[in-house]
Structure formats: C-alpha cells, structure tokens
Amino acid sequence: MGLIAMHVLLTYDVETVTREGRRRLRRVAKLCEGCGQRVQLSVFECSVSETQLERLVQALAKSIDPATDSIRLYKISGRRDDVVATLGRDNYVDFDGPLIL
Amino acid sequence: MGLIAMHVLLTYDVETVTREGRRRLRRVAKLCEGCGQRVQLSVFECSVSETQLERLVQALAKSIDPATDSIRLYKISGRRDDVVATLGRDNYVDFDGPLIL
Numbered sequence: 001m002g003l004i005a006m007h008v009l010l011t012y013d014v015e016t017v018t019r020e021g022r023r024r025l026r027r028v029a030k031l032c033e034g035c036g037q038r039v040q041l042s043v044f045e046c047s048v049s050e051t052q053l054e055r056l057v058q059a060l061a062k063s064i065d066p067a068t069d070s071i072r073l074y075k076i077s078g079r080r081d082d083v084v085a086t087l088g089r090d091n092y093v094d095f096d097g098p099l100i101l
Numbered sequence: 102m103g104l105i106a107m108h109v110l111l112t113y114d115v116e117t118v119t120r121e122g123r124r125r126l127r128r129v130a131k132l133c134e135g136c137g138q139r140v141q142l143s144v145f146e147c148s149v150s151e152t153q154l155e156r157l158v159q160a161l162a163k164s165i166d167p168a169t170d171s172i173r174l175y176k177i178s179g180r181r182d183d184v185v186a187t188l189g190r191d192n193y194v195d196f197d198g199p200l201i202l
Contacts, residue, residue: 009175011112013141013190040114040171042143057188064189070141071188074110074177087158087172088165089114 007076008053010036010044015068027063028071031056039092045076108177109154111137111145116169128164129172132157140193146177 012028015021032038035056036046048056053073060071076083080094113129116122133139136157137147149157154174161172177184181195 009110011141011144013144039173040112040143042141043112043114043173057186061188066189068190069188070190072140072144072191073186073188074175075179075184076175077178077184078176083176083178085158085174087162087170087174088167089169089171090173 005047005049006053008036008046008048009074009076010046011072011074012042013070014042014064021065021068024064024069028060028069031059031063037092039090045092106148106150107154109137109147109149110175110177111147112173112175113143114171115143115165122166122169125165125170129161129170132160132164138193140191146193 010032012032014025014028016025029038032044032046035048035052036044039045046053046056057073064071086092111133113133115126115129117126130139133145133147136149136153137145140146147154147157158174165172187193
C-alpha cells in the first residue's frame, strides 16, 4: 500500500428517480463513508493512499450508471487553512489536528 | 481587481424544505453561475481573481442561513489533468484549452 496520504475531495450526483438509482446512491455513499468524512450531502473529504484511491475509483466505477451518474475527484494540496473555506454549517472534524479536550 | 486567476471548487447544501430555503438555493445558484461552471447539481468550478472571490464569498454569506445551509470553497492548484478525475457523466468544458473545431 502506498505510504503517502493524499487529500481528495469527492463529489457525486447520482440519479434518484428510479429505485435502481437510489440503490446506486446508497452504494456510492457507503463506499465514500469507508474512506472519508462526509462534509455535505454528496461531498466527502478523503485521506487516502494511491492504492486506496485506485481501489475506491474502481469500486465507484462499477457502482454507477455512467450515462446518468457523475463522480468527481479533486486532489487537494496545501495547508488546510490556506485552501479550504466554509460558510454556514460545518461538520468537518480535523482528526489530525491537535485535540482540544 | 487582482490579476491572478485561481481555480476554486465551490460546493453547497442549502435546505430546501421551506419556501425560504428554496429561495436561498436559487440565489446561491445564481451567484455561482455568475462566476463559474456548474459541473454537478451543487458543485461549481470557478476561475476567479482574489477580489472576485472576496465579493462572491460576501454575497454568498449574505444569501444563506448559516444555521441550516453550508457552502465550501476549495482552492485547486496544479495541472488540471493531474488533480481532477471524473467518472460517468462530465459536462465540464475547458474554455482555456485548445479549441477543436
């Protein structure tokens, strides 16, 4: 397994008009939950190695209908405070940062 | 106005249970449309200067209900092909890339 963890932002749109679409949506959400933090309804921040990312992409590709669904992955680099800004609700938890107890 | 264009990924969740929420959603979508390309239902890729970004953030902050809505902005750096991957539907148009006519 690769040693360098990347920060990846994953966003998805899955068709939910059909029952099959809603099933795909649940599958995609489950795969994302396994590798990152849900920060919005269909947005995840994942810390993954190259190998984990490859596996995730393969599993996602098998789970969606490419004609109707869309998944986008963005590699995020730089210090978190420099590259991420939020307005309103924010339920992100910085597991790597110093814990305040 | 700043000269350096940044690539910013903007994602939003706006509460749509109430009529007021749906109004906020339309306002947020309109502001985003003014500065970038919609790549998913609630995901935009924007090319903006520092000043444009500041203005956008101010306008968005005024448009949302911070208790229920969430907006996230991520600065994307690096060559597009190195940092963005898509699965399934992809309606992004590279306006800066070479045009094939």
